[in-house]
Amino acid sequence: xxxxxxxxxxxxxxxxxxxxxxxxxxxxxxxxxxxxxxxxxxxxxxxxxxxxxxxxxxxxxxxxxxxxxxxxxxxxxxxxxxxxxxxxxxxxxxxxxxxxxxxxxxxxxxxxxxxxxxxxxxxxxxxxxxxxxxxxxxxxxxxxxxxxxxxxxxxxxxxxxxxxxxxxxxxxxxxxxxxxxxxxxxxxxxxxxxxxxxxxxxxxxxxxxxxxxxxxxxxxxxxxxxxxxxxxxxxxxxxxxxxxxxxxxxxxxxxxxxxxxxxxxxxxxxxxxxxxxxxxxxxxxxxxxxxxx
Numbered sequence: 001x002x003x004x005x006x007x008x009x010x011x012x013x014x015x016x017x018x019x020x021x022x023x024x025x026x027x028x029x030x031x032x033x034x035x036x037x038x039x040x041x042x043x044x045x046x047x048x049x050x051x052x053x054x055x056x057x058x059x060x061x062x063x064x065x066x067x068x069x070x071x072x073x074x075x076x077x078x079x080x081x082x083x084x085x086x087x088x089x090x091x092x093x094x095x096x097x098x099x100x101x102x103x104x105x106x107x108x109x110x111x112x113x114x115x116x117x118x119x120x121x122x123x124x125x126x127x128x129x130x131x132x133x134x135x136x137x138x139x140x141x142x143x144x145x146x147x148x149x150x151x152x153x154x155x156x157x158x159x160x161x162x163x164x165x166x167x168x169x170x171x172x173x174x175x176x177x178x179x180x181x182x183x184x185x186x187x188x189x190x191x192x193x194x195x196x197x198x199x200x201x202x203x204x205x206x207x208x209x210x211x212x213x214x215x216x217x218x219x220x221x222x223x224x225x226x227x228x229x230x231x232x233x234x235x236x237x238x239x240x241x242x243x244x245x246x247x248x249x250x251x252x253x254x255x256x257x258x259x260x261x262x263x264x265x266x267x268x269x270x271x272x273x274x275x276x277x278x279x280x281x282x283x284x285x286x287x288x289x290x291x292x293x
Contacts, residue, residue, distance in 0.1 A: 001201040006268035013254045014077040080269035204236045205250040
């Protein structure tokens with residue numbers, strides 16, 4: 001795993017997140033449907049713990065379980081697709097969200113604080129017959145619509161006729177404006193340096209996660225309480241201080257889909273599917289790489 005790709009690393013953590021979530025959803029009455037899902041879960045867990053690193057045939061087998069791995073309808077594993085997660089083309093669900101947001105806009109009308117009628121929805125309820133006149137002095141924030149479904153979503157329109165540099169500049173302005181309005185509701189927007197696969201392998205984060213999840217699943221409370229982190233460190237043959245300060249921190253970050261480290265990893269895994277460079281950038285790179293005469 002020291003030289004594994006981000007996609008392989010992402011797969012290992014995403015599988016464990018989904019299986020842990022699935023286990024918590026299967027606590028309840030033993031009706032036939034729950035029994036089937038519990039059987040699928042047990043088989044998947046056994047495969048993960050026997051292989052350690054899931055790829056190839058083992059991964060294909062787990063993917064056949066499909067929705068059974070995430071009975072609540074949400075799969076972390078399937079988030080690393082070719083389109084990415086945080087910036088991607090709109091899908092049908094997105095269109096329904098936009099429709100709901102537009103329906104909630106109050107009827108267009110002038111107010112004391114909205115002489116142009118834009119905050120009342122004039123810009124977004126306009127038609128070809130009543131096309132709005134855009135004022136270059138307007139704040140970009142007036143042309144942004146917040147999602148009603150997800151507090152952290154904002155709908156914007158991108159005019160692809162504009163120069164790339166200008167689009168990037170305005171997009172950055174919109175992001176800053178939206179973050180400012182949400183204020184303390186957002187986690188600190190900071191860049192993180194993602195630890196390398198070599199660091200994760202050295203800290204033995206994968207077997208640590210598996211051992212912790214195995215401990216959590218023990219039905220005997222007395223036995224479970226007697227297995228300490230020091231015991232796990234001994235099993236993994238690493239220093240208890242290393243486990244406490246490094247391995248545990250890696251595990252906490254890499255089993256939390258909303259942590260910055262996990263989000264960086266997911267984006268890196270998505271990039272494995274994508275063509276990394278646009279034709280324009282390819283051309284520029286080729287030009288730079290051409291040796292001088």
